[in-house]
Amino acid sequence: MISGAPASGKGTQCELIVQKFGLVHISTGDLLRAEVAAGTEIGNKAKEFMNAGHLVPDEIVTAMVAARLSRDDAKQKGWLLDGYPRSLGQAQSLEKMQIRPDVYIILDVPDEILIDRCVGRRLDPVTGKIYHLKFFPPQDEEIKARLVTRPDDTEEKVRYIILLSFCGSLCRY
CATH class of the missing domain: 3.40.50.300 (P-loop containing nucleotide triphosphate hydrolases)
Incomplete structure (x- = not known):
């Protein structure tokens, strides 16, 4: 796992x-x-x-x-x-x-790195492949033009998940 x-x-x-x-x-x-x-x-x-x-x-x-x-x-x-x-x-x-x-x-992974990775992430709806605008950009303009941001790939959603994870960690003790 x-x-x-x-x-x-x-x-x-x-x-x-x-x-x-x-x-x-x-x-x-x-x-x-x-x-x-x-x-x-x-x-x-x-x-x-x-x-x-x-x-x-x-x-x-x-x-x-x-x-x-x-x-x-x-x-x-x-x-x-x-x-x-x-x-x-x-x-x-x-x-x-x-x-x-x-x-x-x-x-x-530190929170700020997670946020940076998440907000730059894009999905190719044709192939299902995930790209990152800075770290792993698509090879050509055709692919780049069709990329979409998934609903969960926003700073607000990531901060919420981080908060839930933190609260979950606290609840274990």
Whole structure:
């Protein structure tokens, strides 16, 4: 499992780990976007929360993760959970299903770097590839012209997530 704040480098590290070890990369963000795009029942439920600016409830996210972990490729190759669990409830759900990682990686990045990385991040809606205007710009003008900012890639959203993480850390003690 790998966890860290938005823009901490989870996606980049996951790519490297997957290439080296041949694991199945399971990102809750990717799962949510795929379910919403496919118009599935679970995707439609998730979309309601996302459109209202709320976090998708643990039960919905856990159901998607459990379904993905049960597929043959994840069972055969092993898996890398990206950004899950994010709450005590999600962690408890994994424990109830007796799903335990062999390794747990936490990426700890200073707040100001997270904000800088996040606000410069852009999504190519055609390929799904993530770019950064300063650190990893697209190769050509055609790609650059179609890039979009994801709704979560704002300074306000990142500061909110950082605050939630800080409060969550305090609650553990």
